[in-house]
Amino acid sequence: SDWSSDVCSSDLWAIPILICAPWMLRNQLRLGTPWIRDDLGIELYVSFNDCAPYGFEQSQKQGCFGRFHPNQNLSEALALRSMGESRYNQERLRRAFVWMTRHPGHTAALVAKRTLAFWFPTNDRWPEYLRIRKRRLFFFWALTLASFGGAFWSLKRRIPGGPILLTLLALFPLVYYVVQFDHRYRYPILWVTWLEAAYFCVILTER
Secondary structure, X not given: OHHHHXXXXXXXHHHHHHHHHHHHHHHHHHHOOOOOOOOHHHHHHHHOOOOOOOEHHHHHHHOOHHHHOOOOOHHHHXXXXXXXXXXXXXXXXXXXHHHHHHOHHHXXXXXXXXXXXXXXXXXXXXXXXXXXXXXXXXHHHHHHHHHHHHHHHHHHOOOOOHHHHHXXXXXXXXXXXXXXXXXXXXXXHHHHHHHHHHHHHHHHHHO
C-alpha cells in the first residue's frame, strides 16, 4: 500500500507537468521564460504611482492609466516590444516596488481603499448606463455584511464546507486588495456571498 501511494503521489506531480510542458516550451521560445505569463508587473505599475487612485475607472477618468499602461501609452508599448513581455513585466514590477517602499503611507491608504471597495463597491461606473442605483448598492452592502455573519455562524456550528467557503473569502481577494479596483473582480465569489448571507438569514429566523 505504501508503494502504491508513493506511485500515486508521483503521478499527481508528473501529470500537471506533462500537461503544461508544451506551453512552457512555447513560453521559453516566444517570451524567454518557461513560466506561465502574467501581467502582475504592469498591474502594480499602473496601481502604484504618483497619480494612481484606488480604482481603475477613476484612473481612466483622470488620465493616469493612459500614462503608464502600454495599451494607451506609445512609449510604454515600444518599451514592451523592445524589452519583451517577460523582462518588461519584471522591470515594471521592480519600479512598482520601489515606489511602494518610498511611499509607505500612500501605499497603505491605496490598499485600504481597494480592500474597502472590493467588499463595499462604490457607485462610480462609466459609461453612464452601467451606474448602479443606490437602492441596489445598499442592498449589496447589506448582503456583504450578512455573508460575514453567515461565515461566522457556519464555522461556529461546524457546518460542512464552512471552512472551504471561508478560505475562498479570505484568500481569493488578496491580489485585488493591491491592484486597482474594478467591480468585476468580485464576480467569481459572489455565489459565496449569497450562500453565506442566506445562511445568516436562516440563523435570524431560527432566533
